[in-house]
Amino acid sequence: MPSPARRPLAVVLSDWIVAVAALLTPKAQRSDWKREWRAEIWHRWQFLWHARMWSRHEKLALVRSTLGAFQDAAWLLKSHEAFWQDVREWARSPFTCFGALGVLLLVTTMLSGGLPATRELLSARSNLLFIWIHPSGGGHDKGLPPDLVPAWERYSRQVAKVAAFQIGRAVADQPLLVTVQPEFFDVIGVKPALGTLPRQGAVVLDDRAWRSLTHANPAAAGSSLKVGGDSHKIAAVLPPNFWILSRQPTVYVVQREITKGLVFAVARPKPGVTRRQLDKELVRIAQEVCYYFLDSQLRYAAWTNVLLTPLRLFGIAVALAGLMAPLVFRFRLRAFRLAATRRTLFFIAKATLALAWVFAACLELSRSESAILLGSKDPGDGPFLVWLYILGTMGVLFWAVADQRARCRVCLRLLAFPVRVGCPGCLLLDWSGTELFCSEGHGILHVPHMAPSWDEEDERWISLDESWQGLFASGK
Amino acid sequence: MSDSAKLSHTAALILQTVENGCSYGFDIMDETGLPSGTVYPALRRMESDGLIASQWEPEKKAQAEQRPVRKYYRVTREGLHVLEQSQKRYPLLAKLTSKSRR
Numbered sequence: 001m002p003s004p005a006r007r008p009l010a011v012v013l014s015d016w017i018v019a020v021a022a023l024l025t026p027k028a029q030r031s032d033w034k035r036e037w038r039a040e041i042w043h044r045w046q047f048l049w050h051a052r053m054w055s056r057h058e059k060l061a062l063v064r065s066t067l068g069a070f071q072d073a074a075w076l077l078k079s080h081e082a083f084w085q086d087v088r089e090w091a092r093s094p095f096t097c098f099g100a101l102g103v104l105l106l107v108t109t110m111l112s113g114g115l116p117a118t119r120e121l122l123s124a125r126s127n128l129l130f131i132w133i134h135p136s137g138g139g140h141d142k143g144l145p146p147d148l149v150p151a152w153e154r155y156s157r158q159v160a161k162v163a164a165f166q167i168g169r170a171v172a173d174q175p176l177l178v179t180v181q182p183e184f185f186d187v188i189g190v191k192p193a194l195g196t197l198p199r200q201g202a203v204v205l206d207d208r209a210w211r212s213l214t215h216a217n218p219a220a221a222g223s224s225l226k227v228g229g230d231s232h233k234i235a236a237v238l239p240p241n242f243w244i245l246s247r248q249p250t251v252y253v254v255q256r257e258i259t260k261g262l263v264f265a266v267a268r269p270k271p272g273v274t275r276r277q278l279d280k281e282l283v284r285i286a287q288e289v290c291y292y293f294l295d296s297q298l299r300y301a302a303w304t305n306v307l308l309t310p311l312r313l314f315g316i317a318v319a320l321a322g323l324m325a326p327l328v329f330r331f332r333l334r335a336f337r338l339a340a341t342r343r344t345l346f347f348i349a350k351a352t353l354a355l356a357w358v359f360a361a362c363l364e365l366s367r368s369e370s371a372i373l374l375g376s377k378d379p380g381d382g383p384f385l386v387w388l389y390i391l392g393t394m395g396v397l398f399w400a401v402a403d404q405r406a407r408c409r410v411c412l413r414l415l416a417f418p419v420r421v422g423c424p425g426c427l428l429l430d431w432s433g434t435e436l437f438c439s440e441g442h443g444i445l446h447v448p449h450m451a452p453s454w455d456e457e458d459e460r461w462i463s464l465d466e467s468w469q470g471l472f473a474s475g476k
Numbered sequence: 477m478s479d480s481a482k483l484s485h486t487a488a489l490i491l492q493t494v495e496n497g498c499s500y501g502f503d504i505m506d507e508t509g510l511p512s513g514t515v516y517p518a519l520r521r522m523e524s525d526g527l528i529a530s531q532w533e534p535e536k537k538a539q540a541e542q543r544p545v546r547k548y549y550r551v552t553r554e555g556l557h558v559l560e561q562s563q564k565r566y567p568l569l570a571k572l573t574s575k576s577r578r
Contacts, residue, residue, distance in 0.1 A: 032547075036501075039544040044502050046543070065505065068512025075517035079524070 007045075010059035014041045014066035024073035026080040033076065037069055089439065092414040094346055097403070101353040108357060112364035116241045128188070128303035131265040131282070142299075143262025149181075150257070151289045152265070158281045161187040162267040164258050167245065175209045175249035177227060182254055187266050188244055195221030195236035200256045202235035203227060209249035210237045227251055275300060314359045317393045321351035324397065339410050346412050351400040358392035406445075408438035409461050415445055424449065441468045485569075486510065488562035490518045491551065492569050494528055495559055499548040519549060527555035 007015075018037040025033050044062055048054045077083050090096055109115050132142050149164035156162070163184040168177030182199045185191075197204065203225060205213065214220040214234070224231050232253065243250070269278055279298055286292075325344045407414055415436035422432035433448040446460040483491070489508055498504045504515050522528045528549050538545040551559065563569050 035544070036547045039546045040500060040502050042544050043500075043546060065502070065512045068514070068516060071513030072516035072520070075520060079520070 008054075008059065010062050011041060011045050013063055017063070017066045018069050021069040021073040024070070025076050026083060029076060029080075033073070037066070037072075041066060088416070089413075092416060092439065094407070094412040097350055098353065101350070101357060104357045105353070105360065108361050108364060112360075115360055115364060117363045118360055129267045129269060129278075130301040130303065131267055132299050133262075133297045144265055145291060146258045146261070146263045148286055148289065148291060149263060149265050151285055152267075152282060153183075155285045155288070156281055158269055158273045158278050160268045160270045162265055163187045164263040164265055165245075166258055166261060166263050175213065175251045176246050177251055177253060178245060179253045179255055179258055181258065182256060184252070184254075184266065187268055189268075190238055190242055190244075192236035193239040194218070195234070198233075198235035198254045200254060201232070202254055203232040204236045204238060204252040204254060205234060206238045206242060206250045206252075207240040209251050212249050213251075225251075227253065313389060313393075314355060317355045317359075317397075318348075318352050321355065321397060321400065322348055324351075324401065343404070343407075343409065343412065347400060347404050350403070351397065354396040354400060355393060358389065358396055362389040362392060405459065406436070408440065408442050409463070410442035411438065411440050413439060421446075422449075438464075441466075483558060483562050483565075485566055486514060487518050487522060488559070488566055488569055490515060491522060491527060491555060491559050491562065494519075494549050495551045495556070499550060500546055522555070523549070526552055527558055528552060 015038055018034055018041070021037075022030050022034045041062065044065075045054070048058050048062075131144070133144055143166075144164070146164060149162060152159060153162050161183065163181045163186070165181065165184055166179040168179070182197065185197050185204070191197075192204065193207070194210075205220070205225075210216060210220060213225060214223070217223070220234050221236060223234055225234050226232075235254070279300070282298060325347045403414075416439050417437045419435045419437075420432070421435050424432045432450070433446050436445045436447070438444075441464055443461055443463045446462065448459075490504060490510070493504050493507045496507070498507045501512065501515055501519065504510070504519075505512055508515070519528065519530075523530055529552050530547050530549050533546050533548060535545055
């Protein structure tokens with residue numbers, strides 16, 4: 001039976017699979033490897049053809065068998081020492097450090113759905129102001145008498161809009177309850193995504209509460225919801241990514257007047273009004289309605305400031321990293337100014353990138369826990385886990401310094417091949433320590449196991465000239 | 477191979493099949509029923525351990541028959557020794573593969 005003139009599709013496909021799998025194989029073995037697989041495929045096809053067994057089933061079996069080429073190629077790659085050498089070299093490279101930090105940032109971005117909280121920082125609601133009392137005597141709850149806010153609304157000439165609100169007690173796994181006046185949403189400047197904003201006796205859900213409590217029911221507006229033991233009608237749902245007091249699910253209970261307990265005020269001053277002018281007027285109005293104790297007790301928090309605090313902390317952390325750089329390097333390499341500059345820039349870039357990750361992760365993964373942990377009910381106090389950020393920043397700076405010390409002073413690769421030298425008991429002449437080598441042969445780092453009190457430098461870097469590089473290169 | 481006693485059953489089966497006369501990958505797959513992703517890496521491993529040796533057939537012969545050259549595997553002396561040990565360890569090994577191919 002003569003052979004067919006053209007190769008059948010199954011053979012072409014199998015050859016193509018082999019060609020793709022061959023990309024995994026080490027270059028030195030690739031040609032032979034492909035040759036062997038292709039010969040096997042050809043002979044298989046010819047055998048089946050001449051035996052009149054070249055059926056659809058056999059064609060599929062051939063393609064399926066050829067898929068094993070990937071496993072074969074992967075095994076070759078895995079058992080190839082040069083491959084692991086390349087992996088080790090790649091892991092030591094300074095660029096891998098940047099790559100790993102970039103991946104961390106990317107994962108954080110993906111997990112948080114595009115860094116919404118960080119983006120919020122850049123689009124902060126301008127001139128929004130929170131007002132409350134911080135009693136100088138202490139021992140009192142923070143907040144304003146509830147009849148003060150209507151007085152400000154009526155008599156103030158410096159405030160364009162003001163509304164009172166009351167934050168309910170935070171309960172784990174429960175949405176945050178905030179009682180608000182109907183003007184609250186107008187002051188904040190948010191419009192509902194679903195339904196209409198109510199004037200009295202209904203609730204407004206933010207997007208998270210809408211998803212968790214109603215399972216994102218598009219017909220939720222108009223239905224009933226049991227909140228705090230009472231049944232309320234859902235009037236509206238706020239747009240996605242909107243948050244103002246907390247980033248946990250929040251239910252806003254709308255009441256025309258809040259008469260019980262202490263309240264906070266959110267205000268929007270008129271353009272050009274200074275904090276001093278505003279304070280003077282608000283205190284005067286308070287005194288007119290018989291609240292004489294307010295002088296110097298009113299506290300203001302600009303929303304922009306609250307949001308920019310994390311950015312300022314980030315800036316401080318980066319500046320700290322910049323200040324640490326000269327201390328870490330101690331300018332030992334005065335003779336190699338280029339190398340010293342490169343090391344400094346690498347350290348600052350690495351620390352900045354790592355700090356940016358800690359910053360984004362803390363900001364995105366926090367909700368309102370910081371306010372709870374810090375025992376504060378100040379509005380807008382903590383969308384940011386300050387304590388975690390501080391710990392994370394310290395950790396990053398320690399890591400950045402430790403990582404820098406473990407790198408070659410010239411090429412910035414991580415040092416390798418640790419060797420223990422000396423004798424631990426012989427302190428006078430035979431120093432015990434660990435020596436690490438640069439795989440490019442730029443030098444050796446001697447790290448003593450016990451630092452002597454008379455020697456300032458606990459680690460000693462021994463630079464090697466180019467004549468050593470051949471020796472190290474041959475050891476690869 | 478220093479640790480011959482630890483040759484797995486699959487590896488021993490492949491070694492036995494090569495010894496029985498199946499000298500290339502697809503033939504071993506047919507005989508053992510093992511997939512190519514198992515057979516080929518096992519062959520490479522046994523070759524690197526010195527249990528089998530591979531050899532390309534003469535180019536001229538393949539050219540004369542207008543076909544691609546094929547790579548053949550055969551068991552080495554060390555491989556035979558290891559196979560003997562494996563047969564003691566896995567008594568059913570010899571029965572699993574036919575000896576009629578040689």
